[in-house]
Amino acid sequence: MRRARPARLAALLLGLSLCGALAHAEPYLAVANGYKCSQCHINPTGGGERTPFGEIFAQTALPARHLDTGSDVWTGALNRFISIGGDLRYQFEAQQQPQTKTTNQFDLEQARVYLAASVIPDRLLVYVDEQVAPGGALNREAWGMFWSADHTWYIKGGQMYLPFGLRLQDVTAFVNQVSGIDMTTPDQGLEVGWEKGHWDAQLAVSNGTASGSTTSNGKQESVQVQYVETRWRLGLAANLNGSSAQGSRDAFGLFGGFKTGPIAWLAEADIVTDHSLPPGPGGGQKQLATLLEANYSPARGHNLKVTYEYLDPDRELANDQQTRWSFVYELTPIQFVQLRFGARLNDGIPQLASEHVRLYFAELHGFF
Amino acid sequence: MSVSSLPRWGAALAPLLLAGCAGNGQGLNANGEPITPGSSPAAPLTADFQSIQDNVFTPICTRCHSGAAAPEGLQLDAGHSYALLVGVGSAEVPSLERVKAGDPDSSYLILKLEGASGIVGVRMPFGGPYLPQSTIDVIRQWITNGAQQGASAAASAVAFALTATSPADGALVPQSPRQFVVAFNREPDFSLLNDTTVMLERATPEGPVAQRVSLELARGNPAAVLLTPLAPLLPGAYRLRVRGTGAAALADVDGRELGSDYAAEFTVNGAP
Secondary structure, eight states, X not given: OOOXXXXXXXXXXXXXXXXXXXXXXXXXXXXXXXXXXXXXXXXXXXXSSBOHHHHHHHHHTSSSSOOOOTTOOOOSBSSSSEEEEEEEEEEEEEEEETTEEEEEEEEXXXXXXXXXXXXXXXXXXXXXXXEEESSSOEEEEEEXXXXXXXXXXXXXXXXXXXXXXXXXXXXXXXXXXXXXXXXXXXXXXXXXXXXXXXXXXXXXXXXXXXXXXXXXXXXXXXXXXXXXXXXXXXXXXXXXEOOOTTOOEEEEEEEEEEEETTEEEEEEEEEEEETTSOOSTTSOOEEXXXXXXXXXXSXXXXXXXXXXXXXXXXXXXXXXXXXXXXXXXXXXXXXXXXEEEEEEEEEOOTTOGGXXXXXXXXXXXXXX | OXXXXXXXXXXXXXXXXXXXXXXXXXXXXXXSOBOOTTOOOOOOOOSSHHHHIIIIITTTGGGTSSSTTOGGGOOOSTTTHHHHHBTOBOXXXXXXXXXXXXXXXXXXXXXXXXXXXXXXXXXXTTTSOOOOHHHHHHXXXXXXXXXXXXXXXXXXXSOOOEEEEESOTTEEESSOOSOEEEEESSOBOGGGXXXXXXXXXXXXXXXXXXXXXXXXXXXXXXXXXXXXXXXXOOSEEEEEEEOOSSTTOOBBTTSOBOOSOEEEEEEEOSOO
């Protein structure tokens, strides 16, 4: 991680304060601002610890009001080599399911801490992402990454999130469920990445067991290519998992984003063929999931997110599709604090009450 | 079409390409599975295994816990779930059985469904919606009642057969497994379980070398045989064999022989 010098920080603060309508966290932020993931995250494919730019962005462009801290600006850097970060999500949620008593509960969704050691500045980075709650500590990522001198190529080895489509914060999204790749299913392997101009690409080879014990010599290959313009982007992803002797699991995704006026759109469509499952109707061999999300930011610190999702859990079976609408309002009153209020409305076949769940939540998200 | 107009085209086309409606469920039974001639609708949830399989495991859990990518190797489809649940140690917390017959509070399945403290990983079903407590209570009741597989399975007229092994055939195991599971569709005759009917062998240039194991039936799940190596297995290739033919064939408690021999090969990769 690069050291954030005072002059650079001042420039960043000034630049960001002039940007005005910059929006908030996650992939839609990248779309709204024409950034690549690596602009705000030390992981080139996004998620986890933020870069100094990301930290400053989160303090100046994201909140409705910036509490003045004078010259004390948090960048995550403890010294020239070590930086830290974290995320905490705590929520109250109520769940309605037909013919079932409504339940509600407080729930510590996750508390995560990040530690990065830039042992050779700008070239060699060692990184750990640890979930410390709820339950026992759980390692999400632990890798080392070596950049080429011109920062065009890198190689990363260890336990890591795999490159496949939009790296959404909502891990329950249908596209995450179908692909099986999200920020709760890191895998152990190697990743080679390339970033140049509007393009970036990654190739990863991993065990294919989501960090679990290997069960065969088969491996999982993930490939992703993305083209990023200021107002739109388009990407292709493929994931071929041959880790099981029972059959391979192949996923292909088309994803992207674009900006129309004040709205930042995200879109993804994934199709999965699982040869390890019995073929034919009910076997769930071919699945399709899509996502379309609109993010409207009427003013700094406010974002309204409307998401539509579609899932066909078995392409060879008719009348079994599911949909989900999500309406989420995100308020970032001051730096490092975000409040989220939302509803997720599931719809599916009349026979299954579990496909008609309505989830309402209020979430406190702290990050640094 | 110019490049600058792409966002507008995207906004117009994306809803058309990505949208669809929820299914009306026609032709599907109460579990969302296709209705086939002779099939009957699933009954409401009751505290017996078949009902829990039909109402919980099949429609909800098998979205992830099935096939090649089943987390922790736990397949919860109808063909595997009972054998891999009852009396079998949890992969995440080996000191706890996934389902301990008669003791729901010590059953890891219940701890994961309730999101209890001490679990490794997250509460199930992954990402929610979580099961209503009334549903979990029915599963608790089934475990309290002894976690039986049910009369239908016991009285089944199908042939005695081996249904699953863990590790599976062809598996690459990082280190010596603490325990192996050989699951049948019915309870084997325990008196026939010995080193001539169930064998674990290490492949060497001089030929197969028998490994000493202890054999026991999983508590509350007598259709599952647990093999525990008496010494950690060295790195190398192994074969697990079950003799189902000949004079020393394994048979079930009703005397029905397995009918065919079975072999699963796996490799232990690391040092014990």
